[in-house]
Amino acid sequence: QQSGGTLNVGLTYELDTMNTYSTGFLADAQHTVIEGLIAPDKDARYVPVLAKEVPTLDNGGIVLSDDGSKMTITYHLQENVKWHDGEPFTSADVKFTWEAVKDPAFIAESKDGTQDIDSIDLPDDYTVVCNYNTVKPNFASTLFTFGIMPKHLLEGTDLNTSSYNETPVGTGPFKVAEFVRGQYVVLDKNTDYWRTAENGDALPYLDRLVFRIVTDSNTLLTQLQSGELDMAVSVPYGRASQLEGVEGLEIIVGPQLSWGHLDFNFRNELLADVNVRKAVAHAINRETLIRVQGGFPIAIKSLVLPIFDLYDDATPEYAYDPAAANALLDDAGYARGGDGIREKDGKRLSFAFVIQSGRADDENVQQVIIAQLKEIGIEATADNKAGVAYREARYNGGYDLIYGRWITSADPVYSTFYGSEGENNGQGYSNPELDVVFARLENTLDAEERKAAASEMQRIIAEDLPAIALTQGVSVIAKPVELKNFVPNPTNMTNFVDTKEWYLEG
Amino acid sequence: MAEPLLVVEDLKVHYPIGKTLFKPGVTLRALDGVSFTVGKGEVVGLVGESGSGKTTLGRAVLRLVEPTSGKVQLDGQEVTTLSAGDLKALRSKMQIIFQDPYASLNPRMSVGQTLAEALMLHKIGTRKDREQRVGDLLEKVGLPRSAAARFPHEFSGGQRQRIGIARALAVNPEFIVADEPVSALDVSIQAQIINLLQDLRRELGLSLLFIGHDLSVIEFLCDRVIVLYLGRIMEMGTAAELYSNPRHPYTRALLDAAPVPDPTVRRERITLKGDLPSPINPPSGCVFRTRCPYAVEACAEVVPPLETFESGHRVACIRSHELDLRKPLS
Amino acid sequence: MSLGFIIRRILGAIPLLLGISVILFVIIQLAPGGPLDMYAENPSVSKEALAQIAARYGLDQPVPVQYFMWLKAIVVGDWGYSIRTGRPVLDEILLRLGPTLQLGGLAMIISLIIAVPVGMISAARRGSKLDGTVTVLSFAGISTPVFWLALLLQLLFSVQLGWLPSAGYQSIGDGSFLDRLRYIIMPASVLSLATVASWSRFIRSGMIDVLNQDYIRTAYAKGRGEKAVLFLHALRNAMIPAVTVIAVDFVTIISGAVITETVFAWPGIGRLFMESMNGRDYPMLMGLMMMGSLAIVAANIIADFCYAALDPRIRYD
Amino acid sequence: MTDQTTPLLDIRGLVTEFSTETGVVRAVKGVDLTIGQGETVALVGESGSGKSVTSLSVMRLIQKGVGAITGGEMLFRTRSGQVVDLVKQPENAMRAIRGNEIGMIFQEPMTSLNPTQKVGAQIAEAARLHQNLTRKQAWARAVEMLALVEIPDPARRADVYPHQMSGGMRQRVMIAMALACNPALLIGDEPTTALDVTVQLQILELMRRLQREIGMGILFITHNLGVVAEVADRVAVMYGGRIVETAPVRELFARPSHPYTRGLLDSLPVIDHAARASGQGLRLRAIPGSVVDPRNPPQGCDFNPRCAWVIPACRAAVPALLPVVPEHRARCIRWNEVHG
Amino acid sequence: MTDATVPAAIAPASPPQSYWRRVTKRFFKRRLAVIGAAFLILLGIVVTIGPMVSPYSYDYQDFDLLGMPGPMSAEHWLGTDELGRDALTRLLHGGRVSLAVGLAGALIAGIVGTLVGTVSGFYRGIPDIILMRFTDVMMSIPTLPLVLLLSGLFRPSPPLLVAIVGILIWMGTARLVRSQFLALREREFVEAARALGASGPRLMFRHILPNAIGPITVASTLAVGSAIMLESALSFLGFGIQPPVPTWGNLLNSASSWLSQAPWLAIPPGLLILFTVLAVNFLGDGLRDAMEPRE
Numbered sequence A: 001q002q003s004g005g006t007l008n009v010g011l012t013y014e015l016d017t018m019n020t021y022s023t024g025f026l027a028d029a030q031h032t033v034i035e036g037l038i039a040p041d042k043d044a045r046y047v048p049v050l051a052k053e054v055p056t057l058d059n060g061g062i063v064l065s066d067d068g069s070k071m072t073i074t075y076h077l078q079e080n081v082k083w084h085d086g087e088p089f090t091s092a093d094v095k096f097t098w099e100a101v102k103d104p105a106f107i108a109e110s111k112d113g114t115q116d117i118d119s120i121d122l123p124d125d126y127t128v129v130c131n132y133n134t135v136k137p138n139f140a141s142t143l144f145t146f147g148i149m150p151k152h153l154l155e156g157t158d159l160n161t162s163s164y165n166e167t168p169v170g171t172g173p174f175k176v177a178e179f180v181r182g183q184y185v186v187l188d189k190n191t192d193y194w195r196t197a198e199n200g201d202a203l204p205y206l207d208r209l210v211f212r213i214v215t216d217s218n219t220l221l222t223q224l225q226s227g228e229l230d231m232a233v234s235v236p237y238g239r240a241s242q243l244e245g246v247e248g249l250e251i252i253v254g255p256q257l258s259w260g261h262l263d264f265n266f267r268n269e270l271l272a273d274v275n276v277r278k279a280v281a282h283a284i285n286r287e288t289l290i291r292v293q294g295g296f297p298i299a300i301k302s303l304v305l306p307i308f309d310l311y312d313d314a315t316p317e318y319a320y321d322p323a324a325a326n327a328l329l330d331d332a333g334y335a336r337g338g339d340g341i342r343e344k345d346g347k348r349l350s351f352a353f354v355i356q357s358g359r360a361d362d363e364n365v366q367q368v369i370i371a372q373l374k375e376i377g378i379e380a381t382a383d384n385k386a387g388v389a390y391r392e393a394r395y396n397g398g399y400d401l402i403y404g405r406w407i408t409s410a411d412p413v414y415s416t417f418y419g420s421e422g423e424n425n426g427q428g429y430s431n432p433e434l435d436v437v438f439a440r441l442e443n444t445l446d447a448e449e450r451k452a453a454a455s456e457m458q459r460i461i462a463e464d465l466p467a468i469a470l471t472q473g474v475s476v477i478a479k480p481v482e483l484k485n486f487v488p489n490p491t492n493m494t495n496f497v498d499t500k501e502w503y504l505e506g
Numbered sequence B: 001m002a003e004p005l006l007v008v009e010d011l012k013v014h015y016p017i018g019k020t021l022f023k024p025g026v027t028l029r030a031l032d033g034v035s036f037t038v039g040k041g042e043v044v045g046l047v048g049e050s051g052s053g054k055t056t057l058g059r060a061v062l063r064l065v066e067p068t069s070g071k072v073q074l075d076g077q078e079v080t081t082l083s084a085g086d087l088k089a090l091r092s093k094m095q096i097i098f099q100d101p102y103a104s105l106n107p108r109m110s111v112g113q114t115l116a117e118a119l120m121l122h123k124i125g126t127r128k129d130r131e132q133r134v135g136d137l138l139e140k141v142g143l144p145r146s147a148a149a150r151f152p153h154e155f156s157g158g159q160r161q162r163i164g165i166a167r168a169l170a171v172n173p174e175f176i177v178a179d180e181p182v183s184a185l186d187v188s189i190q191a192q193i194i195n196l197l198q199d200l201r202r203e204l205g206l207s208l209l210f211i212g213h214d215l216s217v218i219e220f221l222c223d224r225v226i227v228l229y230l231g232r233i234m235e236m237g238t239a240a241e242l243y244s245n246p247r248h249p250y251t252r253a254l255l256d257a258a259p260v261p262d263p264t265v266r267r268e269r270i271t272l273k274g275d276l277p278s279p280i281n282p283p284s285g286c287v288f289r290t291r292c293p294y295a296v297e298a299c300a301e302v303v304p305p306l307e308t309f310e311s312g313h314r315v316a317c318i319r320s321h322e323l324d325l326r327k328p329l330s
Numbered sequence C: 001m002s003l004g005f006i007i008r009r010i011l012g013a014i015p016l017l018l019g020i021s022v023i024l025f026v027i028i029q030l031a032p033g034g035p036l037d038m039y040a041e042n043p044s045v046s047k048e049a050l051a052q053i054a055a056r057y058g059l060d061q062p063v064p065v066q067y068f069m070w071l072k073a074i075v076v077g078d079w080g081y082s083i084r085t086g087r088p089v090l091d092e093i094l095l096r097l098g099p100t101l102q103l104g105g106l107a108m109i110i111s112l113i114i115a116v117p118v119g120m121i122s123a124a125r126r127g128s129k130l131d132g133t134v135t136v137l138s139f140a141g142i143s144t145p146v147f148w149l150a151l152l153l154q155l156l157f158s159v160q161l162g163w164l165p166s167a168g169y170q171s172i173g174d175g176s177f178l179d180r181l182r183y184i185i186m187p188a189s190v191l192s193l194a195t196v197a198s199w200s201r202f203i204r205s206g207m208i209d210v211l212n213q214d215y216i217r218t219a220y221a222k223g224r225g226e227k228a229v230l231f232l233h234a235l236r237n238a239m240i241p242a243v244t245v246i247a248v249d250f251v252t253i254i255s256g257a258v259i260t261e262t263v264f265a266w267p268g269i270g271r272l273f274m275e276s277m278n279g280r281d282y283p284m285l286m287g288l289m290m291m292g293s294l295a296i297v298a299a300n301i302i303a304d305f306c307y308a309a310l311d312p313r314i315r316y317d
Numbered sequence D: 001m002t003d004q005t006t007p008l009l010d011i012r013g014l015v016t017e018f019s020t021e022t023g024v025v026r027a028v029k030g031v032d033l034t035i036g037q038g039e040t041v042a043l044v045g046e047s048g049s050g051k052s053v054t055s056l057s058v059m060r061l062i063q064k065g066v067g068a069i070t071g072g073e074m075l076f077r078t079r080s081g082q083v084v085d086l087v088k089q090p091e092n093a094m095r096a097i098r099g100n101e102i103g104m105i106f107q108e109p110m111t112s113l114n115p116t117q118k119v120g121a122q123i124a125e126a127a128r129l130h131q132n133l134t135r136k137q138a139w140a141r142a143v144e145m146l147a148l149v150e151i152p153d154p155a156r157r158a159d160v161y162p163h164q165m166s167g168g169m170r171q172r173v174m175i176a177m178a179l180a181c182n183p184a185l186l187i188g189d190e191p192t193t194a195l196d197v198t199v200q201l202q203i204l205e206l207m208r209r210l211q212r213e214i215g216m217g218i219l220f221i222t223h224n225l226g227v228v229a230e231v232a233d234r235v236a237v238m239y240g241g242r243i244v245e246t247a248p249v250r251e252l253f254a255r256p257s258h259p260y261t262r263g264l265l266d267s268l269p270v271i272d273h274a275a276r277a278s279g280q281g282l283r284l285r286a287i288p289g290s291v292v293d294p295r296n297p298p299q300g301c302d303f304n305p306r307c308a309w310v311i312p313a314c315r316a317a318v319p320a321l322l323p324v325v326p327e328h329r330a331r332c333i334r335w336n337e338v339h340g
Numbered sequence E: 001m002t003d004a005t006v007p008a009a010i011a012p013a014s015p016p017q018s019y020w021r022r023v024t025k026r027f028f029k030r031r032l033a034v035i036g037a038a039f040l041i042l043l044g045i046v047v048t049i050g051p052m053v054s055p056y057s058y059d060y061q062d063f064d065l066l067g068m069p070g071p072m073s074a075e076h077w078l079g080t081d082e083l084g085r086d087a088l089t090r091l092l093h094g095g096r097v098s099l100a101v102g103l104a105g106a107l108i109a110g111i112v113g114t115l116v117g118t119v120s121g122f123y124r125g126i127p128d129i130i131l132m133r134f135t136d137v138m139m140s141i142p143t144l145p146l147v148l149l150l151s152g153l154f155r156p157s158p159p160l161l162v163a164i165v166g167i168l169i170w171m172g173t174a175r176l177v178r179s180q181f182l183a184l185r186e187r188e189f190v191e192a193a194r195a196l197g198a199s200g201p202r203l204m205f206r207h208i209l210p211n212a213i214g215p216i217t218v219a220s221t222l223a224v225g226s227a228i229m230l231e232s233a234l235s236f237l238g239f240g241i242q243p244p245v246p247t248w249g250n251l252l253n254s255a256s257s258w259l260s261q262a263p264w265l266a267i268p269p270g271l272l273i274l275f276t277v278l279a280v281n282f283l284g285d286g287l288r289d290a291m292e293p294r295e
């Protein structure tokens, strides 16, 4: 392992802020600067960072209340951690982070988890006791995992306009040297980083990390080819083949906690008919979808990815079977009209199909699905939306069909997608039976119980089909051959959650 | 003098210039109180330098520009207050002929269409009749009937001028304003058009307000002549009287300045200094005084009224009695 | 050209700007959804928080009131806050203005350097082979899709030949003049293509008009040679009408940079605009559109002043 | 007064052609014209007869590519006494002649001056170009010239732009510019046509005075016979690209010997007071027909379609310029009947 | 020679020539313009008929060819895109859409512009002030961003997109028509018609408009080019017409990713946009020469 070197990484989105809580994107660059108490590793399991250990029931970090309805989580903090400005990191910073994010005046992209905590006690400088008002099996995926903010710098300031958003002070291996909006952010090695390698080397190895903003995917590829960029972590599937044979570059496929899904809008009465949904499920050939995405994704049948313990392989599957799909629709009384599109009672099976525009892979998937649906007499018309418009449509049900890819934390909460009150449920889908199962799943820390509930959930979703789980995503990473110790991370904490050990060889 | 067909009284046309939201602008007095009459069957000439308001007068009479104030009566009917509908009816009584034979015909319409439009607008004749009448009109102005199918660009300047005259004649007007109809033509062609106008006048008993700047043409064609300067009448009278006995220094200067096509003649004459002053800022008193070789201090004080001399000869000059402009200057 | 004229001309632009701001405001108000929609379905943002955000941006007021609030603020230089970054709109715009002005300015210089002589020669030799070639080329320039050309150039100069960086503003840690030049040259050339073409056409036709004027014949009759006539007599007169076009086109160049900046990852106004579009950052969009319109209005005023300076016939007082 | 032996300018058989979309147009088809030193020759003729093209040919200002001199010679006696053929002069030699040895004034005073240059500069330009003057000297010369053309307050007037002057003033500026280098020949292409009669008179008197003082030869193009009578020593009448008659001015008016000249004089509106009183004779004797179409000229004599004296021989060939009396020649085979 | 008022002879040989006949004659002398017109006609025919005779529909996917652009072959003359669709069919169909957008956009711009210019230039006064201030306002908002803003915020359907494109490029035509009207309404033949009692609509539509038709036609022709370019730019930025409906803009957009590997996908739509707009420009320029000859 040698230290030194600069790594130029391409970011395909317009970096809006360096604050992990207010960015609208996955916080690639931010995670090299700001550390959380714990973080997911390459297998989506939590490991301690600023905390000395991951709190569990077993190690006493989590204590359930007598009636089992609440929990208390205690973190023991590392004691030798310093902020980039040299101030010591203490439990006050943790509490401040909770208060700051919770503050309604702070306009944050993610406030998840702040409401679940009633209060925080700080018995000493290195102990944090969080009193939850509920039981949250997924507590680790929110709040303190995203990062801790320095109280001594931020207390009393307006976080919305603070310079923290450009040059955050963190405890991570890299410090922000320069953030030029629209161009790049330069991160320099934190020479006082609190961790060292197992062999005693000072960390991090890299001198400098540069994230360059290249929003146009053509330009991104061009820059990788011309060597102006060393690395990109989300090369579109369809484009990966273009990087084959580029000198000094290698393509790594990492797992990703993401899955592509086709959702139905239940406000559309035609789609409220389960026969139509099932016909759609039979009409889609995942194999084709995978091929159109460069062969990268993996076919799935359940929204719970096989990597998780909760996955149940017995979940029913809808095989690609256009004949069955046609039969379903025929039986349900949808007859083909003159143009080959089915209709019933004067209502055509014609749907607006939304995806996020500008994402080549999704666009291709959409085109294939449109073509496959046409085979069984269903018309889908592309109605693609960009940026916030897409999210708006997704949240408000501004679509008939929507294809998207969720990327989750290491312990996803599924009710957010398909629970009647789920915050990401824009479909207008509501199944009381399923809600009960979600409640079971999400209010216990008992592994057996959770597993059973999850199986039930997977079965119901497969049968009732509010959405079709199509493929599991992977991340296609282009990286320099010389970059070593790079371990892809499958979670939404991004591949940059652990950069301290990366080094360039030669 | 014949019974008046057209009576113009104290006619004024003022143009506002350069007025914007942020600027008051000024007034251009193109015509500033002009009164005269044109008798039935009479040809009245209008002369003056460029910018003196001749065209403005011609158009104001036809209400092609809105007069600022004053009266215009045709055949006893007040023109300036007519409604749009009545005005249209009046259009068949008075017409206009233009100077530029190129700009005065619609290049996209055939000659026949141009003439037929005039008939149609005044509902003269049936559709079939009109074809006949168009042919007749063309013959009347000395063009073959076949010209109806052709387009203006296929004709020479003189021929176009004939078409313009035919258009004016189409509605059988009693009165025509001819705005320099021969100025743009070659001398040889000019004579043809003058003859045509003479013929038509005789045949149809037309009254004409003939605008021109060639004094010999005016003298040849007109019964009476009006001399205009900076929007005011300087002198008017019968052609014979005015040419032989000019009483206004300006008239005299104009007559002197006109070159005579006779190399044997060498005259003494008044040469005017300088150019026409701006109608935005006309001189006080007599507007001509700044260029007048006879100007005295009094000229700056009052606007000289039009004084009448023998046989309707009228002059706006306070010194018209004392000056004898018939004699050459010493 | 008097001070009075300058002041009047500038004052005269105020109603225009008001009109523009009303239209932009209405468009943005009419757009389906609003900036707060991005929070509406997020249960972690409470109702009170939402109301607070709305109040912060004045979104709880009726539209006309919002307009006047906005107007009042903008007059004193407060262009509001970006919803996306939380930073003042004006700061964000000014931050991005520099790179865009550099790009647009260079494109403009390139355009002028090429278009003026080309247009002049083409006019002086009209009907010749050279003129024919120039004509076809300029039409081709006007007709080429910019982004396509940009891609072809990147492919050629960056990937194949490796001479120029394909995109970006400067090398990190370098940023010397030469370094920046290497970055700017390709986008500026692409950006100038259309203007080179259209200006050379414009100057050609303006020049032809002027060369047909009587005073050109007068100059020849004085004994002037062709070059002197072209430069001393024709050029200035031909440039007078061109001034307006050039001034207004400068803004067109800059708004055309939306595409160029996207392709070349240029950190300017155009990209900011695209970001704001995708983020439905209404205050920012409003600010950007207003800034663009302001630039056009200013360009027109400047063109008028240049006109007055170049053409003594026009008296502004 | 005129130097008969070596004329200032001797044009022989000048032919100028234009190529147009509809074919080649012969605008000037063999013009012979001489101008003696200090002589004023008036060139009259109707629109399109080739007057302007003749004058531009003398200046060699026919636009390249559009038209060209295709025949004849133009012998010009320069100040140094040398006789050169202007047709054959190389362009740079022509440049030294234009504005220097030959000055020219155009019809439209409104458009013939560069609107964006001060009039002083425009006059000075001519002087500087040919006389090696410094900027200052040239300006002084310009002011001097303005004074010469009777512009009041010349020093101040040199400093204004053309649009700030009236039409008559501008024409004076044009004259000042043309005369800045004391040319031997001044060509005026309808220099007074666009002006009011009162101003026309001023300009004519000015030109007469200047000729007396400077002594240059003048080629004065006009279509106004009145002006011809005022200014000319000799007249040449053009029709259809040819000179059809040439004579000293009194001789021409007294004995027009070509039907066109005759027709021109006859068609002038002159009051016959007696006829008027009797109601007769209110008609003019106009020339029938219209001007020649240069694309489509008639066979033989150009005037034959409009001529009252036409006989078959007129259509057979273009008549030669026949001498009527010494110095008076007419291109008509029946000249002696015409002027009778 | 007593009566001098002899009817002047008119050259008898040539038949009467209307304006259009002369325009046509002049037009056919402009080589580039004729080439441009011929190209456009040919293109029109090809994009109309092409998709009908093509064995594929524009959205037919051959799932066997999925994943990578397919090479040019006997079955697929211009290859296939990464979704296994026939590139030629899509190119031709895209031509239909792009040309339709261009024509319709220009038509709207032409109609709106002419209407505004006509009213403004003819009636002058208050209507003129109002309309021209409005035109000024519209002209002072940068076009491309405004189009992007509108199509980004409203996600228009194709007809709406056409309307947006049209509505944003009418101002030039309006100014032009107005200036034509202002100049023409002072012409003597209009004055003559007025003197004959012709009023409003007749003066406007019979006398003035036909004489302004040259510049209007030219402007509208050139607007077709602008509209096509604008659509392709919108599509390139992802705000245009949605796939799978092809337009040259979105074909170019999606093919540009494969530029280095499958240039046969990206070159044709780019060239077609270039050539079509070029042809339109040649045509417009030729029409200008033919309709408004400089004497």
Ligand SMILES: Nc1ncnc2c1ncn2[C@@H]1O[C@H](COP(=O)(O)OP(=O)(O)OP(=O)(O)O)[C@@H](O)[C@H]1O
Pocket (backbone or CB within 6 Å): B015, B028, B029, B030, B048, B049, B050, B051, B052, B053, B054, B055, B056, B057, B213, B279
């Ligand atoms: N529409 C108008 N607006 C402003 N001023 C005008 C207008 N029409 C004419 N004038 C001005 O009114 C004055 C008189 O113009 P008019 O055309 O009547 O003169 P004229 O005697 O016919 O001249 P000419 O001999 O040149 O035809 C001029 O100063 C002219 O500039």
Ligand SMILES: Nc1ncnc2c1ncn2[C@@H]1O[C@H](COP(=O)(O)OP(=O)(O)OP(=O)(O)O)[C@@H](O)[C@H]1O
Pocket (backbone or CB within 6 Å): D018, D019, D020, D025, D026, D027, D045, D046, D047, D048, D049, D050, D051, D052, D053, D054, D066, D067, D223, D294
């Ligand atoms: N540039 C040109 N191209 C084609 N033909 C031309 C050109 N210039 C002149 N002509 C033709 O040459 C002929 C003579 O024109 P010229 O201008 O010499 O006439 P002119 O006697 O000066 O007439 P005017 O009295 O109208 O000035 C005309 O028939 C004209 O059509």
Ligand SMILES: [Mg+2]
Pocket (backbone or CB within 6 Å): B054, B055, B056, B179
């Ligand atoms: Mg007039």
Ligand SMILES: [Mg+2]
Pocket (backbone or CB within 6 Å): D051, D052, D053, D189
């Ligand atoms: Mg001439």
